[in-house]
Amino acid sequence: MITVWGEGRGFRVVWMLEEMGLPYRLRDVDLLKGVENDTAFLAINPAGFIPALQDGDMVMVESIAIIEYLAARYGPTPLAMGPGDPGFGAYLQYLHMGEAGLAGPTYISTVSRMMAPEGEKDNWGARLGMTVFESRLGLVTRQLESAPYMAGDRFTAADISVTYALQFAERTAGYTLTGAARDYVARTTAREGYARAMDGCPATKAWVASLAAEA
Structure with missing residues (x-):
């Protein structure tokens, strides 16, 4: 199961997952309460920013890179374009x-x-x-x-x-x-x-x- 850690820019990731019809779970990360207290999240992303994506052993922490990963890993999808597309x-x-x-x-x-x-x-x-x-x-x-x-x-x-x-x-x-x-x-x-x-x-x-x- 794909896990998305945190909302914020994680909304982009969730939207991509919904458009692709991929199952996922969202794990809340409350930065305002102090991410230093969220040891489980810091084990995923020691830099302490959101979002993060956990897909098996794969962990990624940049929202645009995550979107590209999802399209490539779970595509093909009309949400992505390749070199042969005019756009x-x-x-x-x-x-x-x-x-x-x-x-x-x-x-x-x-x-x-x-x-x-x-x-x-x-x-x-x-x-x-x-x-x-x-x-x-x-x-x-x-x-x-x-x-x-x-x-x-x-x-x-x-x-x-x-x-x-x-x-x-x-x-x-x-x-x-x-x-x-x-x-x-x-x-x-x-x-x-x-x-x-x-x-x-x-x-x-x-x-x-x-x-x-x-x-």
Whole structure:
């Protein structure tokens, strides 16, 4: 049985698993309570960040690499593209941009503004993070001018990656998506696989509900 350790970016992994119809179990990891007390998790990932994937003796701790692993190990799947697909380059680019260019910079900005000492919250790094996010978002919206999804006409794992990042910016940085980006997220999150992933991630679902209640 595949085990996913932690939600957060683990939501990407759960969504991929749901779309592929693969059985899994989710093991909660509460970083706010102090991961140093979760010895079972630290035995899986001594670095103490989430998510982690345990598949037999295989352990992985990077969400995009995990998505690629699942597609390769348990495919073939229409969620992945190969060199023979016309959208292969775009698929790879946006699969990785979802973390490297979008969610990663947003995370730095968000934790700075939420957790840094007073006087350091709106620092240079926090501002740069959102500048990087917005520049990469421009590439996403340009892609949406020619196709409904990141790699063309069909939904792929690249859309799981990018959708998570765009929602992360909305939910943590208060970024307002507009136009094509807003419509894109509405389209990708209308999928049954997304709904099942939300049901499978109770902490994420409760957090999103609390944000909606505060709005």
